[in-house]
Amino acid sequence: MNKHSIILLPVSILATFLFSAALTASVIITEIMPDPESSGEWIEIYNYSPEDIDLDSWSLIDRAGNRGYLPQNAGILNSNSFAILAKDSLTIIELAIRPNTLTLVLDGWASLNNDGDELALLSQHEETVDKMSYGAEAASVKGRTWERIDFEKNGQDAANWGRCAASRGSHCRCAKQPLCSQPIE
Ligand SMILES: [Ca+2]
Numbered sequence: 767m768n769k770h771s772i773i774l775l776p777v778s779i780l781a782t783f784l785f786s787a788a789l790t791a792s793v794i795i796t797e798i799m800p801d802p803e804s805s806g807e808w809i810e811i812y813n814y815s816p817e818d819i820d821l822d823s824w825s826l827i828d829r830a831g832n833r834g835y836l837p838q839n840a841g842i843l844n845s846n847s848f849a850i851l852a853k854d855s856l857t858i859i860e861l862a863i864r865p866n867t868l869t870l871v872l873d874g875w876a877s878l879n880n881d882g883d884e885l886a887l888l889s890q891h892e893e894t895v896d897k898m899s900y901g902a903e904a905a906s907v908k909g910r911t912w913e914r915i916d917f918e919k920n921g922q923d924a925a926n927w928g929r930c931a932a933s934r935g936s937h938c939r940c941a942k943q944p945l946c947s948q949p950i951e
Contacts, residue, residue, distance in 0.1 A: 793819055793843065794896045795887055795921055796914045797930065800878035803909035805860040806853035807878045811887065811896075813843045814917055821868075822890055826851065826876050829884040834872035843868055853877075880905035884922075897922055904929075 797810035809826065813819050821840035827833040836851065843849050849868035852858045858869045876885065884899040898921035904912035911930040919926045 792895060793821075793887060794914070794917060795885060795898045796848070796917065797911050798878055798885070798898075798900065798904065799911045800883075800900070801880050801905035801908050802857075806857035807875070808850055808852040808857055808861065809878075809885070810848055810850055810911075811843070812848050812917065813845055816845050818842050818844045820890075821849070821870070824890060824895075825888045826872065827886050827888060828876040828879070832874075832876040834874040834876050836870050836872060840870055841868055878905070898927070899924070900927060 792814045793811050794814050795809060796812045799808045802808075819842065821836050821843050823838055824836045824840065825833050834851075847868070849870060850858065850861065850863055851870050851872055852861070853872070853875045855871050858871065863869055878885075880902065882899070882901040882904070884897065886894050887896045889895050898914070900912055901924065904927070907929060912927055913930040914921060915926050915928055921927075
């Protein structure tokens with residue numbers, strides 16, 4: 767082992783550790799409702815890490831820089847749990863979400879453009895925790911959500927998203943089911 771290898775080895779071990787740590791401390795965007803029928807737009811996120819995560823002052827930002835903030839007392843998103851982020855409180859009421867699901871109204875809303883957009887989820891430390899992008903196809907059927915297929919795969923990979931077969935979304939993960947390969951409308 768030469769001198770450079772001796773120096774680089776600890777660096778690579780550190781980099782591997784930091785990368786692994788970043789992957790385990792993740793909240794991901796799992797579903798979006800860009801073109802609702804009657805209620806407002808909403809986004810579903812999922813705590814993919816083994817740790818409970820405080821969502822205090824997290825935010826969502828779109829490609830144009832429009833940004834919405836979660837409340838300062840947003841609460842804790844438990845490990846392996848979903849939260850619904852909605853444009854307004856009426857949307858949360860109309861969605862009739864299961865009582866144990868964390869629901870939050872953002873202060874300001876980065877509207878989900880129907881012709882495609884990019885969304886980033888930022889922590890209170892301004893770190894980009896997750897990013898996703900979508901095209902016009904995501905809003906091509908009014909009232910249907912656009913759902914992340916594989917939670918372990920990149921949110922910016924268009925092939926990792928599909929239309930939810932259920933009319934109300936609700937993290938059915940049905941984009942993974944055979945039903946989604948059939949025409950919906
Ligand atoms: Ca929209």
